[in-house]
Amino acid sequence: MRAPDWLTARPVAHRGLHDLARGIIENMPGAAQAAIDGNFSIECDIQLTADGEAMVHHDDALGRLTEGSGALLGKTAAELKAVKFKDTSERMMSLGDLCALVDGRVPLVIEVKSHFDGDRKLVTRMAEVLASYSGPAVGMSFDPDQVLALRELMPELPRGIIAQRDYDDDDWKEADAGAAPEHAVSAPRASAPGRISSPIGSTSCRRPRPGSPATSSACRC
Numbered sequence: 001m002r003a004p005d006w007l008t009a010r011p012v013a014h015r016g017l018h019d020l021a022r023g024i025i026e027n028m029p030g031a032a033q034a035a036i037d038g039n040f041s042i043e044c045d046i047q048l049t050a051d052g053e054a055m056v057h058h059d060d061a062l063g064r065l066t067e068g069s070g071a072l073l074g075k076t077a078a079e080l081k082a083v084k085f086k087d088t089s090e091r092m093m094s095l096g097d098l099c100a101l102v103d104g105r106v107p108l109v110i111e112v113k114s115h116f117d118g119d120r121k122l123v124t125r126m127a128e129v130l131a132s133y134s135g136p137a138v139g140m141s142f143d144p145d146q147v148l149a150l151r152e153l154m155p156e157l158p159r160g161i162i163a164q165r166d167y168d169d170d171d172w173k174e175a176d177a178g179a180a181p182e183h184a185v186s187a188p189r190a191s192a193p194g195r196i197s198s199p200i201g202s203t204s205c206r207r208p209r210p211g212s213p214a215t216s217s218a219c220r221c
Contacts, residue, residue: 003158004158007136007138007158010039010041010107011041012107013031013038013041014026014043016032016035016042017034017038017040018034019034025065025085025086025090026058026065027045027057027058029093029097029101030090032098033101036101036102036105042106042108042109043111044098044108045110046095046113046122047122048073048113049072049076049077049080050073051076052121052124052125053080053094053125054096054122054126055092055093056092056093056095057080059072060115062083066083066084066085066092067083067086080092081093081094094129095126099130103135104136106135107135107137107138108135108136109138109140110126110138110140111139111162112140112141120149122146123139123146124149126154130154130157137157138158138160139157139159140159141162142161142162144161
């Protein structure tokens with residue numbers, strides 16, 4: 001399967017067009033608006049909340065980029081929408097909020113974050129949101145089970161799997177341990193050096209280590 005022409009027609013702003021020096025933090029509304037203004041596609045990450053909402057945020061916990069602390073999975077969407085990004089007046093948005101902001105003007109490249117536990121609630125919510133969204137979008141994940149869920153719940157949506165050179169960081173321990181009884185799928189393993197290709201292209205990633213600044217190049221996922 002070839003990538004859609006609209007996906008490769010322009011650069012993709014990773015987590016929006018963010019610039020810490022200008023007070024624009026990744027995945028916040030201002031980063032999405034800056035990407036729209038520059039006619040870039042927008043790559044974003046979504047995380048699941050305690051009440052089943054899809055929130056636009058890379059990390060699975062508050063603190064690196066935002067005020068507050070604690071796991072996103074332990075908080076409701078209302079609680080997270082009240083959270084401010086550090087040194088800004090902007091607050092976290094849901095996938096629905098992002099879709100309303102973008103309004104089809106540029107493509108969305110949506111990464112489904114996973115705890116590798118077989119839980120498909122996040123993709124389910126993503127499907128509900130995109131069902132009423134007419135703009136171009138694609139989905140992807142490091143977790144093969146979430147990619148399978150994308151295929152099953154949104155068969156017409158272009159999708160792909162993300163991979164990186166190695167999986168030795170502590171961040172990947174939950175992927176090794178998280179074998180779900182119904183959907184037990186191992187985390188992807190790429191032979192170094194190399195990348196795993198997907199229907200929407202290929203990529204490599206390194207997750208941010210604790211304490212990495214918002215503008216760090218440590219993570220490209």
